[in-house]
Amino acid sequence: MIVEHLPALQVVIPLLAAPVIVLLRGGRAGWLIATLVSWAALGIAVALLIQVQSTGVISYAIGNWPPPWGIEYRVDAVNAFVLVLVSLIAAVVLPYARPSIAAEVPSDRHYLVYAMFVLCLCGLLGMAITGDAFNIFVFLEISSLSGYVLIALGRNRRALHAAFQYLIMGTIGATFYIIGVGLLYLMTGTLNLADMAARIADVGETRPVLAALAFITVGLSLKMALFPLHVWLPGAYSGAPTAVAAFMAGTATKVSLYVLMRFVFGIFGMRLDLSALPLLDMLAVLSAAAMIVASLVAVFERDLRRLLAYSSVAQIGYITLGLSLANAEGMTASVVHLFNHAIAKTALFMLVGGILLRAGSDRLDVLAGLARRMPLTCAAVVVAGLSLIGVPGTAGFITKWHLVLGAVQDGHWWMVAAIAASSLLAAAYVWRFVEMAYLRPDTTAKAGEVHMEAPLAWLVPALLMVAASVYFGLDTSWSLGSAREAAAVLMEGLR
Amino acid sequence: MSPQNQMLLAVLAPVLGAVGVALAHRKPDLREALSFVAAFVALACVLALAPGVMAGDRPELQLIEILPEVTLAFRLEPLGILFALVASVLWPISTLYSIGYMRGNDEDHQSRFFACFALAIACTLGIAFSANLLTLFLFYELLTLVTYPLVTHHQDDEARRAGRVYLGILMGSSLTLMLIAIVATWSMTGNIEFTPGGVLGSGISNAAIGGLLALFVFGIGKAAVMPVHRWLPAAMVAPTPVSALLHAVAVVKAGVFSVVKIVVYIFGVERIAGLSSVDWLPFITGFTIIAASVVALNSDNLKRRLAYSTISQLSYVVLAAALLTPLSVIGAALHIVTHAVGKITLFFAAGAIYTAAHKTNVSELDGIARRMPWTMAAFTIGALSLIGVPPAAGFFSKWYIVLGAAEGEHWVALAVLAASTLLNAAYFLPVIYAAYFRAPATEGHAHGEAPWPIVVAMAITATGVLALFFGMEFPLSLAKQLVALPS
Numbered sequence: 001m002i003v004e005h006l007p008a009l010q011v012v013i014p015l016l017a018a019p020v021i022v023l024l025r026g027g028r029a030g031w032l033i034a035t036l037v038s039w040a041a042l043g044i045a046v047a048l049l050i051q052v053q054s055t056g057v058i059s060y061a062i063g064n065w066p067p068p069w070g071i072e073y074r075v076d077a078v079n080a081f082v083l084v085l086v087s088l089i090a091a092v093v094l095p096y097a098r099p100s101i102a103a104e105v106p107s108d109r110h111y112l113v114y115a116m117f118v119l120c121l122c123g124l125l126g127m128a129i130t131g132d133a134f135n136i137f138v139f140l141e142i143s144s145l146s147g148y149v150l151i152a153l154g155r156n157r158r159a160l161h162a163a164f165q166y167l168i169m170g171t172i173g174a175t176f177y178i179i180g181v182g183l184l185y186l187m188t189g190t191l192n193l194a195d196m197a198a199r200i201a202d203v204g205e206t207r208p209v210l211a212a213l214a215f216i217t218v219g220l221s222l223k224m225a226l227f228p229l230h231v232w233l234p235g236a237y238s239g240a241p242t243a244v245a246a247f248m249a250g251t252a253t254k255v256s257l258y259v260l261m262r263f264v265f266g267i268f269g270m271r272l273d274l275s276a277l278p279l280l281d282m283l284a285v286l287s288a289a290a291m292i293v294a295s296l297v298a299v300f301e302r303d304l305r306r307l308l309a310y311s312s313v314a315q316i317g318y319i320t321l322g323l324s325l326a327n328a329e330g331m332t333a334s335v336v337h338l339f340n341h342a343i344a345k346t347a348l349f350m351l352v353g354g355i356l357l358r359a360g361s362d363r364l365d366v367l368a369g370l371a372r373r374m375p376l377t378c379a380a381v382v383v384a385g386l387s388l389i390g391v392p393g394t395a396g397f398i399t400k401w402h403l404v405l406g407a408v409q410d411g412h413w414w415m416v417a418a419i420a421a422s423s424l425l426a427a428a429y430v431w432r433f434v435e436m437a438y439l440r441p442d443t444t445a446k447a448g449e450v451h452m453e454a455p456l457a458w459l460v461p462a463l464l465m466v467a468a469s470v471y472f473g474l475d476t477s478w479s480l481g482s483a484r485e486a487a488a489v490l491m492e493g494l495r
Numbered sequence: 496m497s498p499q500n501q502m503l504l505a506v507l508a509p510v511l512g513a514v515g516v517a518l519a520h521r522k523p524d525l526r527e528a529l530s531f532v533a534a535f536v537a538l539a540c541v542l543a544l545a546p547g548v549m550a551g552d553r554p555e556l557q558l559i560e561i562l563p564e565v566t567l568a569f570r571l572e573p574l575g576i577l578f579a580l581v582a583s584v585l586w587p588i589s590t591l592y593s594i595g596y597m598r599g600n601d602e603d604h605q606s607r608f609f610a611c612f613a614l615a616i617a618c619t620l621g622i623a624f625s626a627n628l629l630t631l632f633l634f635y636e637l638l639t640l641v642t643y644p645l646v647t648h649h650q651d652d653e654a655r656r657a658g659r660v661y662l663g664i665l666m667g668s669s670l671t672l673m674l675i676a677i678v679a680t681w682s683m684t685g686n687i688e689f690t691p692g693g694v695l696g697s698g699i700s701n702a703a704i705g706g707l708l709a710l711f712v713f714g715i716g717k718a719a720v721m722p723v724h725r726w727l728p729a730a731m732v733a734p735t736p737v738s739a740l741l742h743a744v745a746v747v748k749a750g751v752f753s754v755v756k757i758v759v760y761i762f763g764v765e766r767i768a769g770l771s772s773v774d775w776l777p778f779i780t781g782f783t784i785i786a787a788s789v790v791a792l793n794s795d796n797l798k799r800r801l802a803y804s805t806i807s808q809l810s811y812v813v814l815a816a817a818l819l820t821p822l823s824v825i826g827a828a829l830h831i832v833t834h835a836v837g838k839i840t841l842f843f844a845a846g847a848i849y850t851a852a853h854k855t856n857v858s859e860l861d862g863i864a865r866r867m868p869w870t871m872a873a874f875t876i877g878a879l880s881l882i883g884v885p886p887a888a889g890f891f892s893k894w895y896i897v898l899g900a901a902e903g904e905h906w907v908a909l910a911v912l913a914a915s916t917l918l919n920a921a922y923f924l925p926v927i928y929a930a931y932f933r934a935p936a937t938e939g940h941a942h943g944e945a946p947w948p949i950v951v952a953m954a955i956t957a958t959g960v961l962a963l964f965f966g967m968e969f970p971l972s973l974a975k976q977l978v979a980l981p982s
Contacts, residue, residue, distance in 0.1 A: 386640075391636050391670070393633050393636070398562070400674070401562060401674075404674065408675070408678055408679050416675055420670070423670050423671070424666075424667055424670065424671065427662070427663075427666055431659075435655055435658075438644075439647055439650050439658070441650075473561075474559050474567065476560075476562065480562070480563070484563075
């Protein structure tokens with residue numbers, strides 16, 4: 001039966017697609033394969049999520065080697081949600097990628113882009129689906145290495161610098177992670193996450209376990225761009241081709257965040273009394289700093305893509321702040337914000353791609369009066385921006401509600417203040433675009449250039465995502481429902 | 496049609512109207528006709544709903560469950576229908592006025608103007624119908640967003656600056672303080688539905704109630720209680736119809752309506768009456784009333800004077816609610832109505848003067864009544880209503896607020912009301928005196944009355960001010976239901 005092999009197919013299909021694309025060497029064929037693969041991945045992920053929600057955890061033994069000896073793919077409410085998120089973003093970005101890559105990357109490298117894209121997708125899906133600590137490292141490297149290549153394919157030389165910076169920091173992060181896993185293996189003798197969670201109870205709060213927690217947390221924080229380890233992110237997002245930026249902004253950091261949730265709550269939480277360690281407090285302080293400092297930087301950024309990238313750093317702060325609360329509401333906020341932020345930010349990067357195409361630049365001062373030339377695009381940027389601010393009626397509000405609720409319940413009023421300050425700063429940076437696009441006279445328009453929206457192939461996927469970020473602000477039964485289940489699973493891991 | 500559908504249609508009609516306006520942007524006459532159609536459909540729905548509410552119906556409409564156990568929902572009650580009536584009756588009148596004003600002043604972007612105007616009404620009706628704090632909050636924020644293009648209508652430096660103040664204060668206060676207040680209410684009580692008698696149980700400390708009230712009062716920036724009032728004078732850069740309908744009626748009334756609704760249905764008048772932790776509010780609002788009146792007194796710009804007068808009058812409503820006596824709550828509800836009709840007349844008159852004579856300052860109005868008799872007659876009626884002189888409608892609401900203050904033996908509030916009446920007279924009567932009895936300035940171009948739509952709209956609202964004095968029965972009995980509700 002093919003259905004029982006769905007967990008393996010989730011990863012194997014994109015993995016096999018990559019060499020096929022390279023062998024075919026055609027940009028169009030590569031794109032077609034990549035798109036079909038991403039849609040297949042989305043189908044599989046949705047099927048897995050439905051299966052998990054109806055029948056519970058799925059355990060799949062790779063090569064029929066039973067866990068904990070063999071590699072186990074283990075799908076539960078948490079990572080099924082992440083799988084849907086990652087494959088959904090890929091499935092929406094790829095149709096957009098065809099014209100966007102054609103405009104931004106030399107044509108002889110198109111097949112490389114798509115090959116690396118599916119590899120990156122494979123790595124991210126693998127990180128999410130696997131139940132094996134070392135296997136996570138393998139997929140982390142697959143997604144990272146392909147990610148470095150994708151960023152380096154950006155059209156100007158800054159992309160190379162950004163890719164190199166990301167390479168160095170990403171490698172340090174991956175190394176830290178594997179050191180942590182090594183220490184855990186030393187203490188527990190297993191790499192299977194579920195097994196590790198059971199065995200860690202026997203080793204106690206020993207120094208290697210604490211060191212492993214530190215290494216894994218810092219390593220993953222680098223990959224997920226937790227302030228102040230975020231310095232690679234703005235360069236990477238603004239240097240990469242926009243389709244790549246749109247994909248990575250929605251997925252790459254999110255999967256690392258998921259792995260962190262898994263380790264901190266699913267494994268260490270079993271044994272360590274997290275509230276007695278400074279970990280959660282440190283996470284809370286760094287999250288609040290991210291939310292405020294990165295938003296402030298965004299307010300003063302000159303380029304739209306860098307502005308959005310710093311906004312991402314701030315929004316990642318929301319997610320980790322929810323984690324640091326370690327209560328049901330905070331955890332729900334974190335998980336649902338993985339999704340809510342991904343759709344808004346992916347939409348924004350796709351829209352900026354269209355702006356880059358038409359205006360030739362994403363410098364804010366070049367965009368004066370843009371709303372007259374690109375009314376749809378600008379309106380869509382504003383709506384997605386409202387979700388970043390957290391205006392009611394958008395997906396961002398749902399997150400903020402739970403985050404504030406979680407903080408109020410535990411009496412963390414300083415966090416409430418930080419969330420409030422951060423949403424004000426978000427309003428400030430979104431409104432810089434609004435004032436520029438709507439309230440400044442159009443200085444650059446030449447005669448005959450009255451109206452030039454981005455082509456439909458660019459607009460439609462972006463508008464879909466914008467519509468989604470409104471839809472999931474009103475009808476939250478799926479997004480919030482799934483996130484609640486996931487949060488409940490994570491909370492079980494806490495002592 | 497069921498009341499549920501009528502509520503939905505009342506909110507949807509302006510939205511569809513806005514879409515129609517946007518689509519018909521090349522055909523101004525069709526566009527304006529669509530505005531009217533939408534306005535009358537919404538008005539018909541609200542009028543059809545009123546008798547039922549009067550008879551005690553509380554129709555309810557659940558739309559979507561946004562958060563677990565919290566739905567986007569409408570539920571009609573006396574205060575809501577009163578506010579909805581004010582907004583929907585005044586909308587067609589100000590549409591008529593806007594057509595005269597926008598065409599008379601040759602304004603740009605008229606389609607955007609009319610579309611946003613209609614959307615603002617939809618949001619206002621959404622606020623009026625809201626069944627819980629989340630629905631109220633959603634439409635409250637949307638109202639800020641759709642009025643932003645109206646405030647920045649002229650798209651120049653001044654408009655941009657005003658837009659920043661407008662958005663910064665309104666969104667800044669609501670996205671922080673109001674959201675926190677709503678979440679805290681939910682966290683403490685597990686209920687944010689508007690419930691007769693309030694939702695606060697007995698287990699909540701007085702200090703927490705005081706803090707919550709402060710978060711709500713200052714979080715609802717649209718109520719313009721000092722120090723969150725600065726957006727209102729800033730918004731006066733907008734075209735006058737915007738100032739008239741939105742910044743004298745819909746937006747500001749949405750603010751004080753929210754405060755009154757929250758005091759009545761979330762806190763519960765009886766629950767918090769006499770608590771020492773909430774007795775600061777009459778003083779803050781009393782200060783706002785006096786301070787804003789003094790600023791109005793010293794403003795030569797007519798619209799600015801009216802704006803500060805609005806700030807002062809809004810605090811009447813909040814003060815009345817804060818006195819927490821049955822009579823004062825009736826006064827608060829009535830004052831929402833009477834001030835709306837009076838102030839829109841005054842703004843209409845200010846816009847008429849600007850359109851016909853291109854004058855914006857009080858000091859330029861000497862003898863203008865000779866050229867614009869209708870305008871100044873309307874202005875006089877509106878001003879008398881605000882001062883509280885019978886037979887203008889403003890007398891009634893003030894009467895109930897004074898009764899409420901006396902009932903609660905709140906002597907400071909009584910003194911504030913007395914002083915403010917004098918101040919009202921002091922900043923309105925000189926305008927009227929100058930217009931009628933001073934000799935007109937010799938230079939200046941010859942002008943007559945403003946275009947006819949402006950004059951007609953103004954005449955209707957001025958008549959309304961007088962008619963309301965004699966027709967107070969209906970709003971009064973609605974307002975009485977507010978406090979007669981079982982608690």
